[in-house]
Amino acid sequence: MQFHIITFGCQMNAADSTWLSRALTAMGWEEVSEEEAQVFILNTCSVREKPEQKVYSQLGRLRPLVEQHPGGFVAVGGCVAQQVGCEFWKRFPFVRLVFGTDGISNAPQAMARLAQAPDLRISLLDFSESYLERETPEYKTKAPAQAFVNIMQGCDNFCAYCIVPYVRGRQKSRSSQEILAECRTLAEAGTREITLLGQNVNSYGLDKSGDGTSFAELLHQVAAIDGIDRLRFTTSHPKDIAPEVIRAFGELPQLCPYLHLPLQSGSDKILASMGRKYDTARYLDIVDQLRKARPDIALSTDIIVGFPGETEDDFSRTMEMLERVRYEGSYSFKYNDRPGVRSVRMAGKVPEDVKSERLERFQTAQNAITEEIHKSVEGSRAEVILERPTRKPVEGLPGWTGHDLYNRVINVPVGGQIASADLTGTLAHVTIARGRRHFLIANRMEEL
Known part of the structure; x- marks a missing residue:
């Protein structure tokens, strides 16, 4: 079967979609363009405004593409799937699988069943009490230079505005040994930068699924893996950040000097109303x-x-x-x-x-x-991992874009013999020529 994945929302959804792609490919399926696909997978997000309408609009657009393939169907996963559930079937009969955030581990096998049984529909919407491990297919080629690794699922905070605990369930920490095994596998296959993901990574290990490893200890253990040059994490709730995690920024050279630290509001009154459990003095x-x-x-x-x-x-x-x-x-x-x-x-x-x-x-x-x-930072040196070609030329030359240690986007004009090379994953040292509002432009690079 030929499939295409459309991803909405956060980095956790991006990581889930990457895993789904690898799992389906390992089953013998082929990832193709939207125009060629028989099976479509929508990995959805319900955090922002009108997410259901965005998914419904996407499904309406996909209907003719699905119907032109006998046996074609759509699978809807993620937070909107958890929220809407089997109601999708009433409006969109070509949706034959709905799977929630805990159901993703069984989604590839469910899609294989659906491909063999055209009249079957499957829902995978139950929450589990512990983190469900997924079989990780081996890399047949080099792994991406940057990779996301989930360390937990769900959230226990129940902030007043947030739907996450209702669509992703209560917090469940993943086994530290499984996390480290996945990180080692990535490093051995060529990954150089890992981002640890969770709704609130600072509370990793504090739930009943924890194995006694704290988040600070996990950071040190991942940083010690041979081949991991860069380490990041997100998202970090201020109420739970430990002194040991803060100190890690000065102790671990692999830990990038960048942190996403949600404030939400500068008013202590509003923070209390939101249920954030910190005030601005604590945050500062x-x-x-x-x-x-x-x-x-x-x-x-x-x-x-x-x-x-x-x-x-x-x-x-x-x-x-x-x-x-x-x-x-x-x-x-x-x-x-x-x-x-x-x-x-x-x-x-x-x-x-x-x-x-x-x-x-x-x-x-x-x-x-x-x-x-x-x-x-104009005139300074920067270390950037090149991720993909830019959509437009940079300074009249082919361009590549990537992030530096501080998570700044850097666009690099490329000339000389490397202008036509595949630079994906290349670690380059460049000089910043100009700073713009949303990105930096480096000086021309002609050799690695």
Whole structure:
């Protein structure tokens, strides 16, 4: 069978889709373009606004492509699948598999059954009590230079606005030995950078599935694997970050000097209403400790604008935190209700036009800070792992893009004999020529 995967949302979904692709390929299936596929897999996200409508729109677009292939079908997985479930079948009869975040481990076998039984439908929506290990196919070719490794599933925090605990279940930590085995396999196959993933990596090992290994200990163990040059992790909840994790930024040369540390709001009143379990003083103390451990560390964050009850004074405190911390980047969004979460019932909903105006103010200020930081590194040297060719030429030459240690996007113009080479995964040392708002441009590179 020929298949095509469409992925929405977070890095965990990207990692899940990568695993699904490898698992199906190991079964003898072939990953192809959308136009050629018989089977489509939608890996969905329900965190942001109107995610169900986006999935329904995608399914409507795919209908004629599916119907032109006898035996063709669609599998819908991820958070929206967990949320909507078998209701998909009523509206979209060509959807024959729905699988939740815990059901993904059995999805390849389910799709194989569906390919043999055209009238069958399968749902994999039950939550498990422990992390379900997945069989990891061997790499027949070189592994990607950068890879995501899941270390846990679900979340126990139940922040007032967040649907994640309802669609991904309660927190379940993965066995540290399984994590280390996967990291070793990746390193042996050529991976040089690993990002450890979880809804809240700082609480890794603190649930009943934990095996006694703390997150800080796990960082040290992964960093010790031969061949791993870079190590990152996300997402990090401020309430759970341990002193040992902060110290690791100064102790482990493999741990990149970059951390995504969600703030959500600069108002202590709003943070309490959100159920975040920290205040701005605690958050700023963490920032100060991080910069003491690793003075050059780059920070990014998440911001929700217009949470119920947010006043202009509350928002001004968020702007003050932006100026105080000076994030290199941020993911900022207008608050929107998600089904079943506590904030849906809260009073004081902020008008849409007010949310839009505040979001524009925040993003304008963030863009100015980001561009200023990028300008400040002009003329410096940077280490970048080249990931893919740029869509457009860079300085009139073929270009490659990648990330440096600080997670900054660097576009590199390439000339000479390497202009036509496949540079995927190449570790390059470049000089930054110009800093732009969203990326950096390096000087021309003609040799490795």
